[in-house]
Amino acid sequence: MPCMDKMQGQSRRAVILTIDDEQAIRESFHLYLEDYGYTVIEAENGRVGIALFESHKPDLVLVDLRMPEVDGLRVLEHVVSTSPDTPIIVVSGTGVIDDVIEALHLGAWDYMLKPLQDLSVLLHAVRKNLDRSRLILENRMYQEHLEVEVRKRTEELHQAYQAVQQTNQQLQQSEKKYRSIFESLTDVYFQVDLDGVIAEISPSVYTNIEHQREALLGNHLWDLFVEADVCQGMRARLNEVGVVTDLEALLFDGNGLERSCSITATRERSSEGGGRIYGVFRDITERKQAEAQIEHQAYHDSLTNLPNRRLLLDRLDLALSRSKRHGYAGALLLIDLDRFKTINDSLGHSVGDQLLCEVALRLANVLREEDTVARIGGDEFVVLLSDIGSDTQAAARRAQGVAEKISYELSLPVRIRDHELYITPSIGITLFPIQNEDSGVVLQHGDTAMYQAKAAGRNAICFFRPGMQAEADKRLDMEKDLRLAIARDQLKLFFQAQIDENGEVCGAEGLLRWEHPQYGLIAPDRFIPVAEETGLILPIGEWVLQTACEYITKWSKGELSQSLSHIAVNVSPWQFRQPDFPLQVEKILARTGTDPRRLGLELTEGVVIDNVADTADKMASFKAIGVKISIDDFGTGYSSLSYLKKLPLDILKIDRSFIEEVTVDESNAAIVGTIIAMADHLGLEVIAEGVETQEQLEFLYNSGCKRYQGYFFSKPLPVEQFELFVSDSIRRRLSNCES
Numbered sequence: 001m002p003c004m005d006k007m008q009g010q011s012r013r014a015v016i017l018t019i020d021d022e023q024a025i026r027e028s029f030h031l032y033l034e035d036y037g038y039t040v041i042e043a044e045n046g047r048v049g050i051a052l053f054e055s056h057k058p059d060l061v062l063v064d065l066r067m068p069e070v071d072g073l074r075v076l077e078h079v080v081s082t083s084p085d086t087p088i089i090v091v092s093g094t095g096v097i098d099d100v101i102e103a104l105h106l107g108a109w110d111y112m113l114k115p116l117q118d119l120s121v122l123l124h125a126v127r128k129n130l131d132r133s134r135l136i137l138e139n140r141m142y143q144e145h146l147e148v149e150v151r152k153r154t155e156e157l158h159q160a161y162q163a164v165q166q167t168n169q170q171l172q173q174s175e176k177k178y179r180s181i182f183e184s185l186t187d188v189y190f191q192v193d194l195d196g197v198i199a200e201i202s203p204s205v206y207t208n209i210e211h212q213r214e215a216l217l218g219n220h221l222w223d224l225f226v227e228a229d230v231c232q233g234m235r236a237r238l239n240e241v242g243v244v245t246d247l248e249a250l251l252f253d254g255n256g257l258e259r260s261c262s263i264t265a266t267r268e269r270s271s272e273g274g275g276r277i278y279g280v281f282r283d284i285t286e287r288k289q290a291e292a293q294i295e296h297q298a299y300h301d302s303l304t305n306l307p308n309r310r311l312l313l314d315r316l317d318l319a320l321s322r323s324k325r326h327g328y329a330g331a332l333l334l335i336d337l338d339r340f341k342t343i344n345d346s347l348g349h350s351v352g353d354q355l356l357c358e359v360a361l362r363l364a365n366v367l368r369e370e371d372t373v374a375r376i377g378g379d380e381f382v383v384l385l386s387d388i389g390s391d392t393q394a395a396a397r398r399a400q401g402v403a404e405k406i407s408y409e410l411s412l413p414v415r416i417r418d419h420e421l422y423i424t425p426s427i428g429i430t431l432f433p434i435q436n437e438d439s440g441v442v443l444q445h446g447d448t449a450m451y452q453a454k455a456a457g458r459n460a461i462c463f464f465r466p467g468m469q470a471e472a473d474k475r476l477d478m479e480k481d482l483r484l485a486i487a488r489d490q491l492k493l494f495f496q497a498q499i500d501e502n503g504e505v506c507g508a509e510g511l512l513r514w515e516h517p518q519y520g521l522i523a524p525d526r527f528i529p530v531a532e533e534t535g536l537i538l539p540i541g542e543w544v545l546q547t548a549c550e551y552i553t554k555w556s557k558g559e560l561s562q563s564l565s566h567i568a569v570n571v572s573p574w575q576f577r578q579p580d581f582p583l584q585v586e587k588i589l590a591r592t593g594t595d596p597r598r599l600g601l602e603l604t605e606g607v608v609i610d611n612v613a614d615t616a617d618k619m620a621s622f623k624a625i626g627v628k629i630s631i632d633d634f635g636t637g638y639s640s641l642s643y644l645k646k647l648p649l650d651i652l653k654i655d656r657s658f659i660e661e662v663t664v665d666e667s668n669a670a671i672v673g674t675i676i677a678m679a680d681h682l683g684l685e686v687i688a689e690g691v692e693t694q695e696q697l698e699f700l701y702n703s704g705c706k707r708y709q710g711y712f713f714s715k716p717l718p719v720e721q722f723e724l725f726v727s728d729s730i731r732r733r734l735s736n737c738e739s
């Protein structure tokens with residue numbers, strides 16, 4: 001950079017080029033200026049002067065105007081054109097003043113007239129012009145520096161401007177984004193001042209609690225709270241700790257209804273003492289309802305909506321501790337519906353369900369509000385009576401009264417669809433507190449008493465006695481033992497003869513017995529219900545069929561063949577309802593080589609009318625192979641004539657209960673007469689069951705019943721005795737024939 005060279009030149013000795021054709025002048029200038037610290041180079045004419053100017057780049061040029069070859073004006077033109085910042089002083093004689101003027105026009109910085117009387121004039125001119133040159137240089141440098149600075153600043157400003165523009169744009173975008181987030185929030189964002197005045201609230205407040213945002217702005221957030229204490233609590237907490245998290249509160253919705261909301265809020269204090277509260281809330285009404293429903297379902301029976309076992313035990317715990325504390329007595333009533341299973345099995349589950357709902361309704365109507373009625377199993381209801389007296393006697397009387405009322409209400413007929421149903425309850429009652437028993441024990445006592453009521457012949461009310469528990473335990477033991485009965489060969493099939501109108505054995509019914517090693521011979525009425533409850537009836541039923549078929553095959557070959565042409569066995573509803581039951585029977589027949597025409601199956605009325613189509617199909621497949629079907633206990637169930645006509649039946653067995661009274665009760669006699677006539681009309685055989693007396697037999701005989709079974713002829717007998725009984729009767733017949 002020329003400027004910088006020149007500036008640096010100032011700190012070194014300045015170089016002065018003196019161009020003059022007069023040697024004396026050159027030398028005088030040289031000597032004089034060197035004394036003042038300048039370096040002087042000399043040129044004797046303009047040509048040499050230009051060359052030296054080019055080679056040495058002097059800081060100042062002193063040039064004579066009149067010189068041979070190349071004069072001072074040419075030197076001046078060269079210097080001005082190539083280095084306009086180099087000061088050039090023309091030194092001229094007084095006679096060439098016009099040249100001096102021209103030189104100044106061409107760019108000379110100064111002039112001096114020769115002869116110089118005082119060389120200090122020279123020194124002054126040199127210093128002055130060098131200073132000027134330096135100032136010009138400095139000024140230019142300063143200008144240049146200024147321009148650089150301005151350019152730099154301009155650039156910086158430009159960049160700053162662009163940055164601001166960009167920030168503005170980002171701000172706008174972020175504001176837009178914030179707006180759209182704010183407007184599409186599912187939760188409700190709110191901002192209120194410390195008094196609760198709403199400064200901002202998101203539009204989602206409408207979808208959440210049906211308030212218009214605009215209508216809320218400026219109003220108090222606190223006015224939305226349903227519970228003043230919850231609102232106070234939240235404000236106090238915000239004051240104390242500055243935050244509340246997931247606070248559940250009820251808020252009024254736009255229609256004045258209550259909605260459950262979860263609120264999270266923060267209080268922010270400003271330095272000036274003010275502040276704001278901001279936060280979000282969410283409508284959790286549906287979640288709360290779902291939770292309440294789940295909670296309800298966990299504690300209630302889904303069919304009747306009554307409390308379930310869990311809730312009952314909770315309430316019982318509460319009643320127990322209250323009664324222990326205050327000395328009140330309470331009672332627990334366990335209610336089981338007699339013959340409910342028959343109704344359910346025969347008329348279908350939907351009728352069964354409706355019946356249970358009706359029972360629930362009737363129970364609720366009988367009781368006080370503070371009593372609890374619960375359903376704890378299929379047809380098992382429990383009533384909890386708390387605080388019913390301060391002494392056991394009074395409590396027992398109250399409980400008995402309630403039980404009787406329940407018994408009465410439940411035994412009134414129930415009409416469901418086309419059916420008029422009659423049910424009776426077996427009720428077990430236990431009082432509490434007896435000792436320090438817990439709810440589980442109280443329930444168990446009630447259960448035991450209820451089983452006792454059932455055992456007492458159903459439709460009974462029975463109080464718990466301590467000794468009962470042992471009996472209940474025995475029943476449990478029986479269940480355990482029954483599982484092993486087949487494997488341990490404890491099941492036996494007894495046979496009871498069936499007699500024809502000539503008094504001859506014409507068949508038999510196989511009846512199950514259980515030879516228990518501890519309890520002796522157990523009758524089927526005691527263990528068949530247990531087998532049905534536990535599902536053991538299926539393997540047991542199969543065993544009965546298999547065993548009966550084995551005997552049929554055996555007897556079909558010997559002397560008993562004619563007398564025992566038909567052996568019937570009982571079939572449980574559970575067995576019969578298995579889809580492959582006919583196949584199972586066929587397999588057993590094949591396995592044992594039994595003639596199907598010798599086998600009879602006894603079904604209860606319930607089985608027959610439950611799912612008539614399926615029953616008819618199964619019966620038809622039995623009929624096709626010759627197996628006979630009889631309806632057992634006929635007259636006790638819900639059979640109707642129309643069903644009977646549709647089904648391929650063979651035999652009706654009149655229930656023992658009718659036969660029992662047939663000679664003393666006219667209505668029973670009429671029923672038996674009707675059944676016999678009806679069977680005759682339908683082309684069905686009839687057998688009377690439970691014939692015990694000569695009178696009964698005569699009545700039946702005279703009414704047209706041609707087959708009988710009962711103690712009058714023989715009890716059910718073990719196989720050996722039964723075979724002897726039949727052989728004897730054959731022998732007797734033969735001897736009668738002979739005589």
Ligand SMILES: Nc1nc2c(ncn2[C@@H]2O[C@@H]3COP(=O)(O)O[C@H]4[C@@H](O)[C@H](n5cnc6c(=O)[nH]c(N)nc65)O[C@@H]4COP(=O)(O)O[C@H]3[C@H]2O)c(=O)[nH]1
Pocket residue numbers: 496510511512523524525528541544569570571572602632633656689690691692709710711712716
């Ligand atoms: N008081 C009296 N009773 C008489 C007289 N004649 C017969 N009985 C009894 O009446 C019942 C007739 O059998 P059910 O009605 O099929 O009633 C049977 C039947 O429903 C069921 N059962 C018996 N064996 C089986 C079986 O192998 N499978 C199934 N599923 N149930 C069976 O147990 C019930 C009771 O059987 P059991 O105790 O053997 O009782 C038998 C029999 O001993 C009489 O003159 N007077």
